[in-house]
Amino acid sequence: MNDEKKKCPLCGLNAGVSVKSAFSNCSSDIACPRCGQFYASEALMSSVEAGNGIKSKIAENNWALSGWTKLLSETRKAGEENIQIDSDDLDDIINNPLVPKKDDISAKSLKLLEAIKRRTKHYGKRVDLQWAKHYPLAFAQNYEEFEALINFLGENNWIEILNQDTASVIVRLTAEGLNFSKEVVLNSQVFLATWFHKARDIKNKNLEKCVKENGFNPMCIREKAYPETIMEKAFGEIRKSRIVIADMTGLRKNVFVEVGYALALEKPVFFLHDSDYSKDDDLGFYTKQFSIKSYDKKEKHLSKIVESILGLF
Ligand SMILES: [Zn+2]
Numbered sequence: 337m338n339d340e341k342k343k344c345p346l347c348g349l350n351a352g353v354s355v356k357s358a359f360s361n362c363s364s365d366i367a368c369p370r371c372g373q374f375y376a377s378e379a380l381m382s383s384v385e386a387g388n389g390i391k392s393k394i395a396e397n398n399w400a401l402s403g404w405t406k407l408l409s410e411t412r413k414a415g416e417e418n419i420q421i422d423s424d425d426l427d428d429i430i431n432n433p434l435v436p437k438k439d440d441i442s443a444k445s446l447k448l449l450e451a452i453k454r455r456t457k458h459y460g461k462r463v464d465l466q467w468a469k470h471y472p473l474a475f476a477q478n479y480e481e482f483e484a485l486i487n488f489l490g491e492n493n494w495i496e497i498l499n500q501d502t503a504s505v506i507v508r509l510t511a512e513g514l515n516f517s518k519e520v521v522l523n524s525q526v527f528l529a530t531w532f533h534k535a536r537d538i539k540n541k542n543l544e545k546c547v548k549e550n551g552f553n554p555m556c557i558r559e560k561a562y563p564e565t566i567m568e569k570a571f572g573e574i575r576k577s578r579i580v581i582a583d584m585t586g587l588r589k590n591v592f593v594e595v596g597y598a599l600a601l602e603k604p605v606f607f608l609h610d611s612d613y614s615k616d617d618d619l620g621f622y623t624k625q626f627s628i629k630s631y632d633k634k635e636k637h638l639s640k641i642v643e644s645i646l647g648l649f
Contacts, residue, residue: 344368345376345384346394346421347402347472363420369469371402372409377422390423400435401426403447403475407434410454413647428627433604434648436475443602445488448474449513452495456509466504489513526646527570527577527603528556529594531586539610539638543583546642552579552649567593574598579649581642584628585610587617606645608638 342355347370358365363375383390394401401421408419421429429435436443451473455463465473471482486505489495494513499506526547530540540556547554555577557570570590574580580598582591584607598605607628609619619628631638 343384344371345380346371346405347398348395365418370472371405373418374405374409375418375420377420380421380423383423390426393426397426397430399438399472399475399477400430402472404429404432404435406472407447407451408648410451411648416647431627433606437602438477440602441485441488444475445485445492448476448485449489449494449516452489452507452509453514456514459511459514460508462498463507463509464504465507468503523576523578524552525555525573525577525579526552527574527580527594527598528554528583529570529580529591529598530556530583531588531591532556532558533586536585539583539585542638543581543608543642546639547581547646549639550643550646552646570594571597574603575601577603579603579646580605581608581645582606583608583610584619584622585613585617587619608641 342353342364343350344353344355344366345364347368349368349370352369354365354367356365358375363377364381365373366376367373380390384394405419405421412418436447451470452463452465455461465486467479467482471477471479474482474485476482476485483505486495486497486507489507490497493510494516495507495509497505497507528540528543528547530536530543532540544554544556555573557566557573567590574594574597577598580595580603582595582598582605584591595605595607605626607622607626609617609628609630611630611632622628629641631641
């Protein structure tokens with residue numbers, strides 16, 4: 337096995353990084369103390385070395401790329417494959433709804449709180465965070481921002497800072513922090529923005545079923561009784577939801593309004609499209625802005641897509 341020392345293609349770390357050849361899919365098998373475990377495609381590895389536009393895109397966004405990779409690496413279920421990252425995937429990752437905006441301090445601190453929660457096996461557990469290694473848990477850009485986010489959690493009384501030195505900080509979740517992060521974790525409502533039409537009934541029911549199978553509660557607004565208040569009701573449910581899944585099939589006006597509202601609230605929005613329905617849906621503009629996943633009549637197809645979305649939460 338080729339185990340030569342190389343740099344992590346995402347964060348540039350050298351020390352402690354293992355890069356091996358993954359023979360099955362011509363990619364490198366990376367284990368980075370900061371970014372976690374992932375496969376990097378040959379194209380990603382070579383474009384980084386070549387010093388072209390990819391290299392500067394990574395340098396500018398490595399806080400998002402390392403944060404995302406670390407999150408997926410930590411929350412992967414047993415038996416699931418490591419994620420594979422190609423140079424073509426970078427924009428999708430940077431714009432992924434799970435990646436906080438660069439200056440969204442509350443979203444970043446919540447990610448950090450969830451990461452501390454994952455390390456808290458029992459109330460009172462001391463959690464050791466290393467400045468140089470753990471800053472992607474907060475999607476922080478550097479140690480300085482990481483330290484400020486830790487202090488922010490402390491100021492809100494969600495964590496207690498027990499000890500800190502130049503290498504690491506030891507923290508402990510307070511009861512308030514434990515409950516706060518539980519609330520966030522327990523909110524499992526998924527708002528389904530979709531076209532409600534008799535002909536779409538089977539597909540919509542299948543979508544609801546897939547969401548339920550992943551342990552989440554699907555919420556969709558079907559009633560026709562109060563058309564004048566239905567948008568208000570939909571908006572209320574979107575505010576309460578943790579995630580929004582929007583089926584763009586048929587390019588329905590209501591779906592666009594719901595998506596716009598959810599995006600303005602900075603909810604994670606994931607897009608689907610039924611490729612069996614119509615080839616006339618002109619998604620060109622939207623696919624340029626967002627990543628839209630197409631499903632077809634193979635029943636398992638939709639279920640796999642929904643599983644991959646909800647597996648992130
Ligand atoms: Zn790394």
